Amino acid sequence: MKTKSRILLLAAALMLISLYFFPIWNIDLHAPQYPEGIGLRIWVNQITGEKKYDLSNINKLNHYIGMKPIEPESIPELNYMPYIVGSIILLGILVVLLKRKKLVIGWIGIIILVAALGLYDFYSWGYQYGHNLNPEAPIKIPGMAYQPPLIGSKQLLNIKAVSLPGVGGLALGATILIATAAVVTDKKGKPDDAK
Amino acid sequence: MKKIILILFAVTLSAVFLTNCTQSGETASDIDAAKKVYVAPGKYDEFYAFLSGGFNGQVSVYGLPSGRLFKIISVFSQNPETGYGYSEETKPMLMTSYGFVPWDDAHHPELSMTKGVPDGRWLFINANNTCRVARIDLKSFETAEIIEIPNSGGNHGSPFVTENNEYVVASTRFSVPIPEKDVPISSYKENFKGTLTFIKVDPNNGDMNIAFQILVPGIDYDLAHAGKGPSHDWVFFTSYNSEQANSLLEINASKNDKDFVAAVNWKLAEKFIAEGKGKKMHTVYYNNFFDESTLSAKANKLTSVTVLDPKDCPGLIYYLPTPKSPHGVDVDPSGEYIIAGGKLSTVIPVHSFSKMLEAIKNKDFIGDKDSIPILKYESVVAGEVENPGLGPLHTEFDGKGYAYTTAFITSEIVKWKLGTWEVVDRIPTYYSPGHLCIPGGDSEKPWGKYLIALNKITKDRYLPTGPELCQSAQLIDITGDKMKVLLDFPTIGEPHYAQAIPADILLKNNKKIYELEKNYNPSAVKSEKYARVERKGNEVHVYLTATRSHFKPDNIEGVKTGDKVYFHVTNLEQDWDIPHGFAVKGANNSELLIMPGQTKTILWIPQQEGVYPFYCTDFCSALHQEMQGYIRVSSAQSSVKISFN
16 A cells, blocks of 8 residues: 555544544534523543533433433443444554555444444434333323434424534544545555555 | 695694604604613623612612613522521521621622722622621622621721722711710710721632721711722721711701811731731621532621721821811722712812822821821812812712712712813703712723713602602713713612623623532532431421422421421522522511522421421422422321321
8 A cells, every 4th residue: 555545544543533532423402491502412432411511401301201311321332432443443553554455445344334333323322212201201292202313403392403423423434534535546556565 | 825825734744743753752862872772682781780779788780781680689688589588598697796687778889809990709888787898799699798897886988999909998987985885975075986997808719807997086987989009008088077966967067167088098007007006806796608618608706806096006097178078089090089079068179199198298287186187178189170069979980081970969960070170061860869880980990981870869750659769870871072861770779889890701700500519508418319308306307309390308297386397408400590499388487599509498487287388489490380399287296207208
């Protein structure tokens, strides 16, 4: 592989470090009573509010519709996701050292697979929270579910939920794009040191 | 004939035009004023204004230029709306050496200052009747501390601050025997004394302590202001009744041509204290703190104060003769001019600080009073403002070289130029202004945009409400050559003085909630799982939590008639603007209004058997009406055990 492609690849791998510093996904809730905003931030290892008390305040609001409180400690994925991301970064560095294009393609495949599984997991948690409602909830609307959108916006009673990738999620996407670009551009030139 | 028709037509047209004008009642000038005070829905005012409540003992918070009321801060008077002065956490705030005093007469709000400019940390205010000074925290807009002023007959000339809050000062309006003793009132001249009190303010947390008091001749001390810039080390106090009358003062204290402004050098006072000239005097007074971490107050009894006698302290005080029964004393932004409102005088005398220093150096005295040198009027006066209106009381400044003085009797505000002393504009007010307020108008750097006239008489200005009328404030635009009234707005209680500050300075520090994790009230319950009821002898402690939309516990049994039931209610919310209320039937004191993260306690002593409802009084949520509970009260002999769920 060309040096330029390898540098791109290394950058793509290192970009994943940002997942430890920025949320992967943002869910912002818009309601008339929250001019200051209220929202959730999904990180590689935790779920927090946009502001300090947002998570507990969202749980407090959700109890009216019978949604289970969101307790980050009860979501096991948050425990092992940091290790998976770490492993992907190390694999990426290894691939850069090994200079094998097939391995690079394999690495990209792994990232896409993990991202897809992550999204599916996020969707299924959203589904569970949105559908498994306490039958004794004060507010019951037949046929109404409160699953937040995977991506995009959705009106849930008085609240408009907007779900979009955060900086971490965008970095993950960028990693895939840059790594793919590294592979694609590498085709055109001759390998620097092909064996 | 044609002509006549034409004229008739013209007359009709103009009549129609005129009626249109008067029907809407608005002139172009009114529309301009309306625009200037219009704050669009959802937008913020430019200034916070703090108006004293006078006889209601509180402070009200308004926005300028809209004149909208935001809050009434409980200071010296109990407030059953929030439980202030009724809850166990706040009762100690109102303790004094005269016992629990649940009201007062609050006159002068004063913002804390840094380098002579309001800094937005605290607001001080005096209690005139049972002499006290309070400090309000401007993060939470709640009273943080109250200190009693011993050896004072009436704390009117207070609480004025020096340029960096080195001291908050207080002077006694009524001279009294010091220490208090049983003497004939007619022995005034022999036995009565006044005090000037200097309260030290801790620059870190604002804690107030009486540093020293100066024992002064027994006359009536009225108002005060600290110096600025070159006069930084000095504080000026007005006085009246140099006649030392003890009855029918309106006649007997209006005889002398001149009374005094007392100029006190506090830097020198510190030197005398350091030299040991201060004498410890036994007295009793209270200093009450509201602890931010326990969210509850403690009343501390103190028994000693340091007193300076001017006889032992040469150079500490000079009297500046001032016509005639002066009320306000105001120092211009440069610190050079000291303006006294001689309420019975036909001119406003302006003293010069530099001339005063010169006169002191030259010993230009015309005599002394109890060893306090009296300076020669002609040697200290910088000028006199002629024709200032009758009954001049108070002066503030716009920072552009002009002073504005209220004239009570002629009911107007008079604008005049510093240095030339000429009146350049005057505007009527409705009616009879006492104090006036320009944002930062008594500081080194006024924000000279608006002026509020605080009128004492309202009469026909608003829809009448029987014999008792609201008080009236008037907002005046002072940006142009001519003053212009923009707005009348009614006020709460009887505002004496007001202070205003740009909203931005306070907005950045404004507290939204009390953090539950930092609530160290010993009765706090931070989670529903710890909510409980405990009996200790004839006391029952209910540790109650409130959150949308229920109390925990909400069914309580085992209480007996005559039990002292303490409801310790913690609001578990950590969301902005979600207070909960607590009220129990037959409460002889008050309800509670509990902010997010706060704990408040109210005592309830049921006298009759039965089942008593309790409920949330603040419409907290869609299911607020469901936020209720019951407490069963059995006979004193009953064997019902404490139970709850």
